[in-house]
Amino acid sequence: MKRIPEFAPYPLARETRYSRWFAGAVGLLALLGIASVLPPSLVAPHLVAFTVGGMLLSGLLAFLIHVLYFRFNRHNAQCYGEAVEREQQAWWLQHRQKVAMVESVLLSASCGSPEDLDGLLDPSKQPSVARETGEGLVLRLLQVFGHDAKQREQELATLLALKWGAQRSTDQSLTPSSCYWHGSQAAWRAFVEQIAQCCPDVHLPEYPQIWDGILSLDAIIDQLQGAPDGARVLCAGCQSSSPDRASSLPAGEAAVLWLLGAEGDVAFFRGEWFSQADEDLATVAERAVEQSLLEAPAQTCIAFSQPHVPDLAAIGWDAKTNAQDANFGALEQLEAMVVQTLAAWYVQQHGVPCAWLASDPHFTLTLGIVRPHESGS
Structure with a gap:
């Protein structure tokens, strides 16, 4: 028979696991809290704050990038699916x-x-x-x-x-x-x-x-x-x-x-x-x-x-x-x-x-x- 066009499924990104990102943020805040109660002779407070703050900002940026990538991936998958559906409908119309x-x-x-x-x-x-x-x-x-x-x-x-x-x-x-x-x-x-x-x-x-x-x-x-x-x-x-x-x-x-x-x-x-x-x-x-x-x-x-x-x-x-x-x-x-x-x-x-x-x-x-x-x- 005349083959209907077939297309490979769009590769989907893994869904964002918010619990892991939340646990990481809590862990960094806990680290910052522990460092704040340590004597200054052991840890410089400003260095700890700068390091943990940098890690938090980097993590937040990575989180936003990951969420945006996931959303764009799902949007592209939806557009791809609609394009495949239009292509198959056009094929059936001709057939x-x-x-x-x-x-x-x-x-x-x-x-x-x-x-x-x-x-x-x-x-x-x-x-x-x-x-x-x-x-x-x-x-x-x-x-x-x-x-x-x-x-x-x-x-x-x-x-x-x-x-x-x-x-x-x-x-x-x-x-x-x-x-x-x-x-x-x-x-x-x-x-x-x-x-x-x-x-x-x-x-x-x-x-x-x-x-x-x-x-x-x-x-x-x-x-x-x-x-x-x-x-x-x-x-x-x-x-x-x-x-x-x-x-x-x-x-x-x-x-x-x-x-x-x-x-x-x-x-x-x-x-x-x-x-x-x-x-x-x-x-x-x-x-x-x-x-x-x-x-x-x-x-x-x-x-x-x-x-x-x-x-x-x-x-x-x-x-x-x-x-x-x-x-x-x-x-x-x-x-x-x-x-x-x-x-x-x-x-x-x-x-x-x-x-x-x-x-x-x-x-x-x-x-x-x-x-x-x-x-x-």
């Missing part, structure tokens, strides 16, 4: 920043629109039937006819552009401030060419930025903070996985598109990531809940199963009930965008927060919560 999903598209063998969500979350409904090939089981879109993954992803990109163009409700010109793409450059070119035909008012760059999982989402949230209301970031991708007989899942394929902005009905938080090396998964999950300003985990969690994370059940998120493995198959690095899209659709339809959980290119696991924008403000 809780979010973006809004303005438009979305998800295409797969079992899903083509938000209306399909109920079927995907209904355990009594049979998922799409995987097809047997010579290399293994596959889940494929019927509208895609390519034989290899490269060709199929280009066709998926064309379908994605057609679907987005058909559902766009405005002819207003759109030039995204940034574009992120998961997939090959050839598939991006196919997407751009089709967009140019069906949506000439949408202007896309020749070369997009590479979608890098939760790190890209983090960068987009930074980019859209304080941006104009009309600012948009396009995130899209296509994945056609190759069949693998060693895998327990059929090879899936899907295409996803997000149009993100600063304001909208559905809020995407930064999410959290988990690395098995040095983190506790339950702590990461608690941080995701805290990040989204909830007191308890969202009741619904849309996820892909993570067999390499054995302690997943300990976090208190119901990641099994709505697991999407059977509906989508193996999607490799696209599965996070898929479950985030489904979670956003769930929030749109039900008006309550929805959790998501998936793998990531850089981390063992990523997880987060999508929630209605107004309740997360």
Whole structure:
């Protein structure tokens, strides 16, 4: 997970022990009293008075310096603590920043629109039937006819552009401030060419930025903070996985598109990531809940199963009930965008927060919560 800034405690001076200073002063006064009753032939009175008086003044000065040092030390410690608190509050303020999903598209063998969500979350409904090939089981879109993954992803990109163009409700010109793409450059070119035909008012760059999982989402949230209301970031991708007989899942394929902005009905938080090396998964999950300003985990969690994370059940998120493995198959690095899209659709339809959980290119696991924008403000 992203570490909150931690600071060493301020070194505190020992508290002034007034009883010791008082005992020392009494001892000097007693010494002065004893010397005053001794015969002058033994001790010169003026010398004793000068010596004891000097010691008393030196002790008083040392006492005042010690008290002042202690008070300044406590004052500095208080200022240091307040500065640490401000720094951590600023960190949390940034960590809780979010973006809004303005438009979305998800295409797969079992899903083509938000209306399909109920079927995907209904355990009594049979998922799409995987097809047997010579290399293994596959889940494929019927509208895609390519034989290899490269060709199929280009066709998926064309379908994605057609679907987005058909559902766009405005002819207003759109030039995204940034574009992120998961997939090959050839598939991006196919997407751009089709967009140019069906949506000439949408202007896309020749070369997009590479979608890098939760790190890209983090960068987009930074980019859209304080941006104009009309600012948009396009995130899209296509994945056609190759069949693998060693895998327990059929090879899936899907295409996803997000149009993100600063304001909208559905809020995407930064999410959290988990690395098995040095983190506790339950702590990461608690941080995701805290990040989204909830007191308890969202009741619904849309996820892909993570067999390499054995302690997943300990976090208190119901990641099994709505697991999407059977509906989508193996999607490799696209599965996070898929479950985030489904979670956003769930929030749109039900008006309550929805959790998501998936793998990531850089981390063992990523997880987060999508929630209605107004309740997360």
